[in-house]
Amino acid sequence: MSKAGALDLASGVGGKIEKNQVLSAVEKYEKYHACYGGEEEERKANYTDMFNKYYDLVTSFYEFGWGESFHFAPRWKGESFQESIKRLQHFLALQLGVKPGQKVLDVGCGIGGPLREFARFSSTSVTGLNNNEYQISRGKELNRIAGVDKTCDFVKADFMKMPFSDNTYDAVYAIQATCHAPDAAEIEIGDGLPDIRSTSKCLEALKQAGFEVIWEKDFAVDSPLPWYLPLDKSHFSLSNFRQTAVGRFLTKNLVVALEFVGLAPKGSQRVHDFLETAAEGLVEGGKREIFTPIYFFLARKPESDSQ
């Protein structure tokens, strides 16, 4: 379970947005989406503003309900949710074949949960790239607490315009982040996505960019437990209580109370509501096998380019 408490949740809603501007940020964020009349072109043109508003609004909810790593994972029977999250991070380090001391880039790093685990597991130095200032400030604090602040850092930049020269890093990974790229319902609005694209389009884009794809697989296909299980209201787990139907009901009421007494900014309940809508959309998309957040690929630059 996450270490963040109710007061962290309340004080974090809105991130770097002024507390009295949170409600209008929620309204502006909702208006980007088709179900509120938003146009695709406007979403693409304003994707930085859209996803920054989204992450300012939701980060403390994610941390409260999900922990320090903001992604899904394939999961074995008997494995806890947090174990499955860490196993995926270890798997990525092994797939990338990194060696102690190497420099690694985490693209779209959230508050750095994956990069801390990756760095500790592989003894590498990991830089997190993120365009959200609030998440970077949280990540720096958590790096310090975890004792990896000497070897791991953050860079604030848009991953569509990376500020690094070629071969700065020995390896690069991204976990559930490039879905926010602008060139490419419920899941879109509740997860800050501009427009969802198919796995075949991702593969095609990789090849067109000149990468050699070593292997790819949708882990959703044969994960013994479905990736959406933590969000499925019919599933109960004590170790993951905050994600269950009862836990979410209590969180909702907690947010209503915190907003009422002024500890959480106005608009906090609206954020909880759109996250709830997203959770339902994700479970539905997972059950109908029309959406996956755990499509994996391993690719490399062709030999001649990587010298």
Ligand SMILES: C[S@@+](CC[C@H](N)C(=O)[O-])C[C@H]1O[C@@H](n2cnc3c(N)ncnc32)[C@H](O)[C@@H]1O
């Ligand atoms: C779902 S979160 C995943 C975070 C992290 N990979 C994890 O698993 O904890 C997506 C992340 O991508 C970042 N992001 C989205 N679009 C970005 C962009 N254009 N440039 C840099 N970061 C971006 C967001 O700020 C957020 O941190």
